[in-house]
Amino acid sequence: MEKFKITKVKNNIFKIEEMLYKEHANLYLFISDNFYLLVDSGTGFWNLKEKIYKTFGNNTILLINTHGHYDHIGGNKQFSFSAIHENDLKSLTNPTKENTVSFKFSKSDMLTNNNESIKSLKSAPNMILHGGEKIAVGKFIFKILHTPGHSPGSISLYDEKNKTLVSGDMLYNGKLYYNLPKSDKFQYIESLKSTKKMKVQTLLAGHNEIILGEENIQKLMNKAIFELEEH
Ligand SMILES: [Zn+2]
Ligand SMILES: [Zn+2]
Incomplete structure (x- = not known):
């Protein structure tokens, strides 16, 4: 079985998926001569770095x-340089059952040992993000946007010139989670509304498919806001 599926999105952008379970997160790799920017590290079940x-x-x-959920931070230990928003820092430094893989797979044989998977998440990032930082990789210049709600320290990466948004779990085509232990629905709606004001042609979503075209992305944002406001 293929463990990782790597798909070329555009020149120097790749989507990486762990073929561990159906709702796996999308990880993104941006290639430049000097370094690679990796957005999220998956569950850490397999060796992503290798x-x-x-x-x-x-x-x-x-x-x-x-953000600090198990499907986005599980592989952090494999990497020497990492950054997370201050409000989700504790998910790494003091992981709890709620953000481990075992939370998801409590009934499966795969990863039932809570203590092991909690321990395996523990890592110390080198950089704390507050929102507003900029990172240049190849032709991309991403601004870090603090977009809380799904979790307190959820961020998105936005490149204005290339109209590209990496949205994490704030926005994707599928059921959105606004009622997890640390979620805040009202913050979530605010984050979606402020994101809606930006021009986005390429949505590199945290789960499911990549969405292209401003109109499709606006539609998805409207749908998400409607869904949250109705509940
Ligand atoms: Zn996720
Ligand atoms: Zn999440």
Whole structure:
């Protein structure tokens, strides 16, 4: 079985999926000469770093976590440089059952040992994000936007010139989670509304398919806001 599925999105952008379970997160890799930017690290069930090196060659990898949930931070330990928003920092430094894989797979044989998976999440990022930071990788200049709601420290990465948004779990085509232990529905709606004002042609979503075209993305944002406001 293929463990990772790597799809080319555009020049120097790749989507990486762990073929572990159906609702796996999308991880994104941006390639530049000097370093790779990796957005999210998956569950950590398999060796992602090795896969990236084998596929793209060795280089420095900077990992940015969109937020602190198990499917986005599980592989953090494999990487030397990582960054997360201050409000989700505790998910890494003091992981609890709620943000481990075992929360998801409590009934499966795969990862039932809570203590093990909690321990395996524990890591210390090198950089704390507050929102407003900028990171240049190849032709992209991403601004870090604090877009809380799904979790307190959820961030998105936005490149204004290329109209590209990496949205993490704030926005994707599928059921959105606004009622997890640390979610805040009202913040979530605010985050979606402020994101809706931006021009986005490429939505690199945290789950499911990548969405292209401003109109499709606006439609999805409207749908998400409606869904949250109705509940
Ligand atoms: Zn997720
Ligand atoms: Zn999440």
